[in-house]
Structures are given as structure tokens and as C-alpha cells.
Amino acid sequence: MSERLRPGDTAPDFSLPDADGNSVSLSAHRGRKVIVYFYPAAMTPGCTKQACDFTDNLQLLAGHGYDVIGVSPDKPEKLAKFREKEELAVTLVGDPAKETMEAYGAFGEKKLYGKTVTGVIRSTVIVDEEGKVERALYNVKATGHVAKLIRDLGLEPSGA
Template sequence: MPRLEAGQPAPAFTLTDQDGRTVSLSDYAGRRLIIFFYPAAMTPGCTTEACDFRDSLASLQSEGYAVVGISPDAPEKLKQFEEKESLTYPLLSDTDKAVLDAYGAYGEKNLYGKKTTGVIRSTIVVDTDQTVLLAKYNVKATGHVASLKKALAAA
């Protein structure tokens, strides 16, 4: 499974969000975008990570970043997740996992000592020119945004 690296073009995508709207990477041209890939809405780790981004959104936006989350969940489940957790950014549905795959966020992973295939918790930061600024794979849900902010300050 190929993983993205800084300087590579970010793969284009068009997905449906929790409100049924179409969202494309090109919508963010000229802006920096943080894309976080997570396995499943309303699970403990994903809720922790999503709420961390929600709670940090104002400071990320003040630094020039937009945020979107992508999972294989259907838009209806994403809408429930948004409402339950008061999430304030787009949640995109990638049910066929094509975007997850293109970004290297789907494949073989180690889960509790067993090899399995699924979503690899990952975060890709896309620069204003739609190239990858930073790619982080196998991230921890807890404390991820703080770690990401440190990495962005160093980038």
C-alpha cells in the first residue's frame, strides 16, 4: 500500500458529506487542509479524535487550516455522529474506500497483535498548492491534535 510523502500531489477526491453536499479537494485550493482518516463514527477512539479536532478547530483555523474527517461510514451515520458530538467541520463518506486507498489510509494493519485489513488512522495535511505538506500514519487518537500542531510548527 503506497503512502503519501511531503511534496507529492494530494490525490483529488469528491465525496458526500454528512448533509448530502458534495465536497472536493479542489474546494480547498489556495487553503491549507487537514484531512484525518478514521475507522468508524461513534466508536471510542474515533470520538476522542473527532472531538479533539472540534475543540481545536478555532486555533487551527486561526493558523490557516481547514479540517475534514473521512471514514467509510454512510452520510446518515456521519450526520448522527455530527449531531451527537456537536462536530463543526465536514465529515466525508468514502463507502467504497477509494479515497482512503489513494491516501494510503486503508490496508493491512496490526490490531491487538493480529494482522487485519481496514482503515489506518492517518492524517494528511495538504498545502495551498494541493501538495502534501505532512503525512502521518498509524496515529494515536488521544493527543493527536497536539502532536500534529507540533509537527506543523516544525514543517
């Protein structure tokens, strides 16, 4: 079972392939806040809802200095299909080896339909401009999570 991150921890750097096979690293985003979210699988209902919610709010988040990176165990080819099918604008990266997920505490034992299984723990880690963990949220819900995140961060849309 991987250790969960806590506020103040240094966020583990990673370099993972995106939907186009290009390498995306956390360190390349230094100077901006980054929302790194972990989800079990592209093209499943909950993960699609979450990715669409992040895409729908990307402009608001970017306007407040946040970049968004979605991490799943999927290969770049599947991520590309997912992005095209759902018209996603968020950066999606694949971690088939699950090393980054383990480093972030987003892979391990979880409850699924009352059974204990090993898999991806739906999680969101907010990393500050210096690469430190600002918030680490585990076992988040796919539906409504982005709206709650925006409220919790005080990022209400202008004119709201």
C-alpha cells in the first residue's frame, strides 16, 4: 500500500506520455499550480464525467493559475481515443506501470461494491507553484468533485 501525500510534502516529479506520446512532467509546470487527478480508466462512465467536468471548467481553473493533468493506467492510444470521443481539453497522461500513482498514494487497496480490491484510488492532488502538495484528496467522487474543488479553492466564476 502506497503512502498518501499530505500538505507540505514535495510532490513526486513524474514524466509520463500524453495522448500524443509526448512526455509531460510535473517539473515543467513549476511556477503554476497543478491539479493532478488520478482516475481508474478512460472511457468509463465515472471517469468520463470527471474528465468532462475538468474540461468544462478548464478556462476558469487556468484563469486562476491552475493547470490540470489527468493520470490513468491507460496507454497513449486509448487516451487519444478518449480525448477525441469526449472532446476533452485536459492533459491526459498514461501510467501503465502505476509508479506515479503509487508515489502519490493513488494506487492500492480500496473498497469496490463491498469488496476489498487493489486498484486506482480516485484522487486529486493540488501542487503549488514550488512543487509542494497544497491539498491531497483521496477516494473522491467522480460526479460533483470538480464543482466541490472549485468551491473549496474559492474559485467562483466571475459574475457568479
